[in-house]
Amino acid sequence: MKGLVLILSVLLTLVFGCSKQNNFDEREINLVSPEKISGFDPINASDKYSGNEAGKVYEGLFEFHPLKRPYELMPNLAASMPEASKDGLTYTFKILKGVLFHDSPAFKDGIGREMKIDDVIYSYKRLADPKLSAKGWWVLDDKIVGLNEWREKYSQAEATNYDEAIEGLKKIDDYTLQIKLKKPYPQFLYALAMPYTFIVAKEAVEHFGKEFLNYPVGTGPFVLPKFDQSSMIVYTRNPKFRTKYYPSEGEEGDDKLGLLADAGKKIPLVDKINVYIIVESQPKWLSFMKAKNDLIEIKDVNIQQTLTPENELRPEHKEKGMRLFMLPMLDVAYFAFNHENPIFKNLKLRQAMNLAYDRDGANKLFHENTAFIAHGPVPPGLAGNRKEFKNPYSKLDLEQAKKLLAEAGYPNGKGLPEITIQTRNETVARQQIEFFAKCMDKIGIKINVGMNTWPELVNKVTKKQHQMYTMAWGADYPDAENFLGLLYCPNQSPGSNGANYCNPEFDALYSKATILQDSPERTAMYEKLNEMAALDVPWIYGFNRTDIYLTQAWLKNYKVMEFNHNQFQYLNVDLEVKKQLSKKF
C-alpha cells in the first residue's frame, strides 16, 4: 500500500509540478506556427509558414523592408540594389563581403566559411535542377538565359552537372554576379527576396544529402543545428551573424508607434525564438491567453473572442496590454466559373449570379465583418486597384439579377441546369457554399455542393472537371501581375487560371503590361486590366480578407507584414513590461 501511495505521489508531482513556467529573464520570443513544417530546404518553402521558418536561418539577396509600406525591397545579402541595363535584361549584383555560413560539420573543421557568388549561382541552379522538382522553380522558369536549356539537358541524365556554366548566370568575381534575362521580368527582384532563392552552401547539400532538409545551414540571424518533426522548434542567435542594424526609417507614424526605438541597434534583438506547432484554434488561443506565446494570428472562432462588434479590441485584452493589428490582406477569395462550360460563356448569367450574392451577409456570417468586398482580381494595396472603382456587379441587387437572368435566357432559373460548386470538405467551406446556394435560390438558380479533399479539388480543377469552384489566392509578391495572371489564357488549367478564362483583349494588354517596370504607364494598364476583368465577371468576386494579429504588450517592433520571412530578426522583447504584466496571466 505504501508503495502505491509513493508511486501516485511521484506521478502527481510529475504531472502538476513539471508544468512549464513563463520565462521572464531570457530575451526570447515565443511564436506559433499553425501548420506543420515539412523541412528546411528553401527551394520547397512554398507556403507562408515554411517560408517563415526558412527565413530565420537562410537569407536571400534582398528582403522586404520591415517597416516601409507600400512594400519596398532592400538589399540583404546584396551589398546594394542591382544595376540594371537600359533594356531591363541584364542585372549586375554585388554581394556583401565577410558573410559567414553557420558552423556545421559540412565544412572543414566544422567552421562556416564565407559566402561567395558561387553559392548564389549554385543556389539558383539548384532551384532549376530537374532532379529536385523544386516547388519554387516557377519563379525562374523561362526567365534566365540558358537556365531552362541547362535544366532540359539534365532532365534525362543520371546526374546534374552544376559546374557547367550558364550564360545568364555569369560570375564576374567572387562578389559580383551578372544575370541576363530572356525577356523583361520586372518582378525578378521580388523573386530574389522569396525563400525559394535563399542561399545555401554546396558543401551542406552534399554532406547531408537527402537529409539536407533537416540540417539547415544558412547565413541567417538564427541557427538550428537539426530540425525534428516535433511540436516545437528552438532557434538560437547566430553568434557569427554579420553586423546588421535595425532600420532607422519607416512609414509615417512608425516613430510614434515606437517602431523606431531600436533604430541603429544590432540585430537580431533576441537570443532565442521558440516556435510552437499548434494546429487547432483553441489551444493556440489558450496558450496566448496564458502568455505562452507573444504573437497570434486571429482566425475563425477567435475573431469574436478578440474583437467587439465595432471591430475594436475587447477591453479584457486591452487591460493586459495586448495590442491589435488589422491590415487588409493581399488576397482575393472568389467563386470561379469554368469558362469551358458553355453555360458560363453567357455574360448575363455571370452578371446575374454576381448580383444575387449577398456579400454583406457572408461577411457578417463568416468574417465577423472584417473582410472587404472584392471589386476585381487585384486587391487593395497594390498598384492596379483604383480606390474609386466600384464593380457594379459586386453588390446585392436581386431585381437586376432576375432581369439579367431572364435576358440570359433563364427566366427565374428555368432551363438552367443545377450547378455544382466544388470546394474543400471542411465545415466552413460547406457553410459558405450553402449560404451562396441560398442566395442563388432567390433568383431561381439551384446550387449543389461538391465536397472534396484538397487533392481531389486540385485534380478536378487541373483536369477541368468542374462547373464552378471556390478558391482564395494570396500574393506571392506585391505586384498585380500575380493576381491578373489568374485570368491570363495561357495560364489556364493545369496552370493557375482554373477558371479557364480567355479574353484576347485582356491577354494582349496583360502581355504588354507585365513586362514593364513599375511606372505610371504600367499602373494605368494594370487598372484597365483589373476593371476589364471586374466588368466581365469571370469569377463571382468574394472578399479581400483581413490579417488580424494580437501581440502581447512586451513584443516590440511588430508590424503586420505579408512577406514576413525575414521579419523575426527585427522583433524585440521588453522584459520589464513582461515581468510587470506577468501577474495578470
Place this chain on the structure above:
Amino acid sequence: MIKYIVRRLLYLIPVLLGVSFIIFVLFNLVSGDPTAVLLGKNATARQMAELREQLGLNKPLLDQYFDVVKSAFTFDFGRSWATKQEISQMIIQGAYPSLTLTVPAFVFATILSLIISLVVAFYRGKGIDLFVRFMCIAGVSVSALAYILFFQYFFAYQLGWFEISGFEYGFPDFVPFIALPAIIFVLLSLGPDVRFFRTVILDEIYQDYVRTARAKGLSEVVILLKHVLRNALIPIITYVVIQIPTLILGALLLENFFSIPGLGGITLNALNSSDFPVIKAMAILSSVLYIILSLVTDVLYTFADPRVKLK
C-alpha cells in the same frame, strides 16, 4: 502450436498482396494525379509531367504495383513525396509520442473498465449498476471533441493543472503534456468498454457452472473473479487486442488538439497532400499489426481457456 503460428504468419503474404492491391487501385482510381498538389499553386503542366516521371507514375501499372508489393514485403517505404522525409524515420518519430499517450491510457482504461464492470455485475440491477449504465450511455452520447474542448479549457487553462498543448521527448518531460489527453482517452474509453465488459460478464453469470459454484457455497467474489472473469476473457481479449493497432496509429483528435506530433497527424497530412508513400506505409503497417495481433489473440485464448487448442 508452433505450426499454427507459422501458418498464420504465412497468411501475411496473401494479406499483404491484397492490401497492396487495394491501396494501389484506390490511389490510382480515386485520388488521381498527385503532382498538382505536391507542386503547389504555381505548378506548370511541364513541371507536373516531369514530376510524374520522377515519381514513377508514368511506368506501366504492373511495374508500379510491383513497387508497392516490394515495399510491403521489404518495409522500405522510401521518402515522403510531400515532405521528402524518410518514412521509416517519420514513423519512428511519430510512434513515440503516439504510444506514450495511448499505451498507458489504454492499459489504465482497460483495467479500470474491467474493475467497474465486475463491480456493477456484482451489484447488477441495483442503484450503482443503473448509475454506471446511465453514465456510460451519457458518456458515449457526448462527442469526443466536446470532452477535449472542455477539459483543455477548464483543467489546463482555467485551473492551470496541465500543459495546454505541446510535447517533449523523454521521461519524465512528456508527463505534463500527456497527462490531460491520457485522462480524456480513459474517459472516452470507459463508456463503450464498461458496457461491453458488463454484457460479457453478465452472459457468463447466468451460466450453469455459476449456479453449481454457488450451490457449492463459493462466495460471489470468488465466483466473479475466479470463474466468471476467466470464462469471459475470450471475448474480452478479442475486444482489447484488436484495438492495439489503432493505438499505434495514434489518437488523431487528441494529438491535434494537444499538439502531440504523433502518427495520427502524419497520416492526416499524408491524406491531404496525396502523399502516397506515407499512406501506403501506414496502411501496410496497420494490416501487419492487425494480423500479428489476431495471432496474439489466438495464442492468448489458449492461456485463458485450456480447452482451446491451436491446430
